[in-house]
Amino acid sequence: MADPQLHPTVEATATEIASMEVRGAAPIAAAAASALRAQAVESTAATPAGFESTLRAAGRRLQATRPTAVSLPNALRYVLQRMDGETVGGLRASVIRAADEFVDRLDRAQADLGAVGANRLRDGDRVMTHCHSTDALACIEAAVEQGKGISAVVKETRPRNQGHITARELRDLGVDVTLIVDSAARRYLGAVDHVLVGADSIAADGSLINKIGTSGLAVNARDRGTPIMAAAQTIKLHPDTLTGHTVEIEMRDESEVVDSETRAEIGDIAVENPAFDVTPPRYVDAIITERGQFPPESIVTLMRELFGESVGEPWEEPTGETE
Numbered sequence: 218m219a220d221p222q223l224h225p226t227v228e229a230t231a232t233e234i235a236s237m238e239v240r241g242a243a244p245i246a247a248a249a250a251s252a253l254r255a256q257a258v259e260s261t262a263a264t265p266a267g268f269e270s271t272l273r274a275a276g277r278r279l280q281a282t283r284p285t286a287v288s289l290p291n292a293l294r295y296v297l298q299r300m301d302g303e304t305v306g307g308l309r310a311s312v313i314r315a316a317d318e319f320v321d322r323l324d325r326a327q328a329d330l331g332a333v334g335a336n337r338l339r340d341g342d343r344v345m346t347h348c349h350s351t352d353a354l355a356c357i358e359a360a361v362e363q364g365k366g367i368s369a370v371v372k373e374t375r376p377r378n379q380g381h382i383t384a385r386e387l388r389d390l391g392v393d394v395t396l397i398v399d400s401a402a403r404r405y406l407g408a409v410d411h412v413l414v415g416a417d418s419i420a421a422d423g424s425l426i427n428k429i430g431t432s433g434l435a436v437n438a439r440d441r442g443t444p445i446m447a448a449a450q451t452i453k454l455h456p457d458t459l460t461g462h463t464v465e466i467e468m469r470d471e472s473e474v475v476d477s478e479t480r481a482e483i484g485d486i487a488v489e490n491p492a493f494d495v496t497p498p499r500y501v502d503a504i505i506t507e508r509g510q511f512p513p514e515s516i517v518t519l520m521r522e523l524f525g526e527s528v529g530e531p532w533e534e535p536t537g538e539t540e
């Protein structure tokens with residue numbers, strides 16, 4: 218049941234994230250910040266406490282949609298931790314300012330990251346991609362803008378085939394694209410210069426959490442001597458992992474794997490559909506961020522600098538206060 222306090226944009230955004238109409242870690246973060254902004258603009262709360270409580274409820278609704286991309290809670294943190302003011306008007310202005318600033322920083326970070334990633338790509342390079350990552354594509358786009366000729370082998374990325382989005386977007390950039398099924402990846406690894414993927418989260422030990430299939434691809438790439446780079450702006454750094462928490466891997470519905478006819482045919486065979494996996498840091502050559510490129514093992518230093526040792530959950534109601 219929809220919470221009547223919540224603005225329809227918050228409900229709509231939460232539904233779009235859960236159903237993957239809005240997907241990919243960076244677009245999810247931007248949509249969540251914009252939804253909080255809509256909640257702030259339209260809030261009818263009569264008191265400052267009521268306003269704050271509704272914004273936190275909106276944060277909880279958005280946070281509950283998908284568990285793996287840390288860009289979502291990081292976006293909510295960015296906006297809610299800057300909610301400040303003595304009046305409803307003051308609070309509203311602070312949320313609008315923070316949400317606008319967040320989206321602006323996200324765009325700039327992606328452009329800066331693209332420039333860093335493009336430096337690793339040479340004229341004539343062939344890149345293999347997995348899934349669809351706006352951060353990864355920003356690197357190729359920047360390389361193309363520098364006049365480099367880039368070609369790509371694009372994995373379709375079952376079960377939802379986000380590779381098709383990547384293939385279309387790369388084609389539109391003027392990249393020569395070859396689409397392959399996931400299981401063909403190893404055959405092509407010897408003929409590509411880089412594997413380039415995005416990230417949903419980066420853990421403090423440098424582990425890369427990304428679309429299911431990334432870890433197998435990385436192990437194969439290492440075996441073939443093909444470097445693997447992960448494009449991940451710093452909102453993908455998972456602050457909870459500094460204190461030993463692991464990243465929850467989303468399990469999605471089996472209907473993404475088997476249609477209803479196949480389901481009826483296979484009877485009681487179990488179908489599982491994990492959406493992400495964890496690639497150990499030793500298989501990743503570089504993490505490309507807007508702050509430069511890092512060997513995975515050193516990312517913890519940047520994480521501490523950006524988040525400190527403790528991170529709050531500003532969408533939770535402070536204990537002892539309810540409204």
Ligand SMILES: O=C(COP(=O)(O)O)[C@H](O)[C@H](O)COP(=O)(O)O
Pocket residue numbers: 240241242243244286347348349350351352353379414415416417427428448492
């Ligand atoms: O794994 C995925 C998307 O998974 P899903 O399709 O299940 O959301 C992407 O590689 C990352 O989210 C990075 O994307 P971006 O670079 O755009 O943040």
